[in-house]
Amino acid sequence: MLTAHAGFGFRRAHRLHKTDEFSSVFAFKRVLRGRFYVVHYRPNGLPSARLGLAVAKKLVRHANGRNLLKRIAREIFRLRREGLPACDLIVRVHAPTAKASRAELRQDLQQLLGRLPSVP
């Protein structure tokens, strides 16, 4: 049902929705760790990569800040989705980001996505 849609779109099909989907990615236990972000990944056998997000309330108290981190992650994923291997990704935040600038956060995630292994 999922077609390899060309371009920079980021539709519902490119996101993870169910608890099961999240759990299976976590259960696969493949992790790339950056300075602020952590990327869990698991090959999904679909034509495109999919993204899930998790930002702990404990690390970023205000909804405002959590939304910012998610937007940054979403935007980078959207722009690079075409070039990514077909994996389910969960981008998680694991370090306090209060002092980090947007550029640092972006650079961190770009570098993590670059380290993803290609799917056989």
Next chain:
RNA sequence: GAAGUUCGCUAGGCAAUCGCUGCGCACGAGUUGCGUGGAGGAAAGUCCGGGCUCCGCAGAGCAGGAUGCCGGUUAACAACCGGGCACCGUGAGGUGACGGAAAGUGCAACAGAAAACAUACCGCCGAUGGCCUGCGCAAUGCGGGAUCAGGCAAGGGUGAAAUGGUGGGGUAAAAGCCCACCGCGGAACUGGCGACAGUUCUGGCACGGCAAACCCCAUCCGGAGCAAGGCCAAAUAGGGGGGCAUGGCGUGGCUCGCGCCGCCUCCGGGUAGGCUGCUGGAGCAUCACGGCAACGUGGUGCCAAGAUGAAUGAUUGCCCGGUGUCCUUCGGGACAUUCGACAGAACCCGGCUUAUCGGCGAACUUCCCGC
């Protein structure tokens, strides 16, 4: 011009490109195209109050909680408006949990004589009575002393607080003992819906403080929450042991009442997807009328977020504002800037509280200068 006070508004703007999402329309029916809408003044904290939904009705009592000068506004409120009183400010104005201590119980460390019922440490007096004593023939006379009986609470000192204050009279010394004024209590009258205020008379000083100590009085409050609640689909599972049925469940702090009839527990087993509620409402704008105002009534026009692993964004350019550096013909200009607050709807409203870079407007106050 400076310094303030109060009230209100605003929350950088425009464009391009790439995206997310609600709704509508279109057809070639694609997760396609076009159009259109898409965070706040606090959306926050969840401190109050409602609507809505379910608990049969929302019932009674107790417990518990809330409110607490008066009048009004409101769906309701701990909110708001107007007023009274007290305090603060030169003023515009601001602040106030502001009922009751002559119903009761309790509390007050240390200091101090004494901390709530009266008392007397240092003191003052010693008129009167007694004592000692001088004058005197003597007296119920005239003096002196200050051990006693006794009188006093003025002054001192302690404390957060000490039994009205100031002045005068008065006295042996004193004292509301007496008087004037002030304060306080009571009564009457006047004004006001009322809180309260004013005037007059009167009492002769009582009735100290703390109720954000218990408490009393008056008024109010049933419980739970949109994960409420409803609908659809799929699947199925019955059973065994034990307990209670003056019992159990609805029911939530307790009791009663009301409704239902099996219920609880252990073993073992199963399910948890979609739709709805979901945004048209105590709604917004504007006009008229009533009201000091909060607000109300009526007319006209408008429809303005609805996500659900959770949208409302990103990048670039120009402008606006700030900051820094440099230049200046003092008008300003050039360059740089990861400088542009607090912060993100989750059923919906009314308040409160807290966060917040700045900008704008109106009315008023005080001071200075000029005319």
Next chain:
RNA sequence: GCGGGCGUCGUAUAACGGCAUUACCUUGGCUUCCCAAGCCAAAGACGUGGGUUCGACUCCCAUCGCCCGCU
């Protein structure tokens, strides 16, 4: 969404509205040839801001932070 609880020396804890307690830790001294142990002494705290009260860790209000529960 709803509800409950807790913030006290560096750490763990007590405290009727009236001088903030105790232990460990730290520092100094005594003791010892030296260390440890022991003995003696000292320093160090009421999350923040208001209010009530003569006086607040305690009572009230607001706020900040942390923890827990239900759905």
